[in-house]
Amino acid sequence: MSSDARAERHGSAAWTVVGAQEVRDLWLGGSALLLALAFSLLLSIMSYLAATNTELNFLEQRESVSLLAQVSIGAGSLLALLAAADSFSGERERGTLESLLLTPASRLQLTVGKLLGALSLWVAAFAISIPYILFLGRGVGVAGDALAVGFLLGSLLAIFLASLGQIISIFAASNRVSLTLSLFLLLALFAPTQLPASAEQGWAGELLFRLNPVTAAERYVGRVIMQGEAGSQDAAWLVSPIVAAAVFAVVALFVGARFLRLRAGG
């Protein structure tokens, strides 16, 4: 039975069919395995340097775990963004969007399915990061906290960034435009993480760091892993990632349901 036929028989669950097909396309025929391999190489290099390089090994073990968790979250959510940015503009460019729109699945269900497919890259990235975090965190009792807070914040950021990428992909006429714009916005969001710590001082600096979901998530993860517990003051850093994930997911679904259509050339 084809995916379309299954979707027709189980209309309400069409998004699961679309999602499953998207996951198959990404992982069996697409670039997801290659991206996962590149991600694991990145974590391997980071972990090896943290363990053997004199300068990096100077870091206290908690700092090493925090560094790796933050890299995992950043790179993992980047993978989700890349997949989402390709979701509809890629179909449009390959000339397959028309046949996709002709399936019994509604546009909302297509959007949900595509979003879930993109998020599968984050889930895989998190699974890959588990042995590295367990290794770096052994003996200091922070691995559990790092994994829990990493999964929570990474999932929020992945939903936020994948939704952002999908919104762009829905409107973009080509994959090049979609990927370029998505990566530019991602860089803009990550840029403040490179600012010196002194930039966070003062109300304007702190407000910028708290409003930006990426910097807020990075700060929260760092604080929880370094301090070993999440205080009520630190919990305020969660607001921005939660709001961004919820708002952008809703907007992506709305935009997909209302504005997903064929354009000139595809």
Next chain:
Amino acid sequence: MPVGSALRAAIAGFLATLVVADGAAAASVTVDRARVNARLGDTFVFRTEIANDASTPTPALIAHLNILSLRDGVYVDPEDWSSRRTWYLGKLRAGDNRSIAWSVKAINGGSYAAYVAVLPQNRPVRPPEMSPTVRIDVENRATLDAGGILPLAVGVPALLALLGGGVRLARTRR
């Protein structure tokens, strides 16, 4: 007596005073603590207050932080410990004072001493006056044991490469 007041009284009791004399003008140099306990990599701040207790202005003053190890054989590069070690204070009017916050990062484990030298800017031939010493005890922290990292660093990517190769092979055969 509340704990906070007792602490303040203890610190105030410790405060020592030195004098940077320049004719009739004089400046006193105090530090806000005698001892700091830190962990390797921690950043902490201690303060000095330079006050002109005389009735005339001081000359332009310079305050400079120095750090040394109390144990032989431990190399200390003060630049690594504090990125800003020199403050140009200018003149202090009669009764005026300047507070300086010295930000210090604990770079190595062990016992160290920090002190601030205050000297007149225009007459550097005069010996500088030293603040009371702040003793810094830095607790060593466990860094990562590298044993076992290589199999992990190689194994995970190798496993994914095998998986990718297997998937590609299966699709080709199909």
